[in-house]
Amino acid sequence: MVPQVSFDLGVWFEPAPISAGQAGYTYELLCRADTSTVAANDAVPRFYEDVVARFPCGSHAGVWAVDPVRTGSHVILSIDWSRLEEVAEFVFRRAGELGLVCYDPQAGEVELPSRTDWTA
Numbered sequence: 039m040v041p042q043v044s045f046d047l048g049v050w051f052e053p054a055p056i057s058a059g060q061a062g063y064t065y066e067l068l069c070r071a072d073t074s075t076v077a078a079n080d081a082v083p084r085f086y087e088d089v090v091a092r093f094p095c096g097s098h099a100g101v102w103a104v105d106p107v108r109t110g111s112h113v114i115l116s117i118d119w120s121r122l123e124e125v126a127e128f129v130f131r132r133a134g135e136l137g138l139v140c141y142d143p144q145a146g147e148v149e150l151p152s153r154t155d156w157t158a
Contacts, residue, residue, distance in 0.1 A: 044103030051079035
């Protein structure tokens, strides 16, 4: 068995609540650089900037297994296991504060923000 070296998360904006299955599908597309199912949103670059300000990129930092991947529509994070608890807590909290969904592909679970502006 190959040991897992990272804990991955995907963060993006959704205009309406989605299921874990829908989030998994979107995450798989985003991992293949297919952004056709998500739209750019101002909260995404803000989220990215907040995360890398708190946890800088680069191998010297010991936070990222691979530096975060970002577009205007999403962020894919690969957190080093040694920093998982600290980083994941910040990521989930900040994504929620900014109205972004956060998908955990390891567990197949999606964390939806507590927004009041969801579309019907």
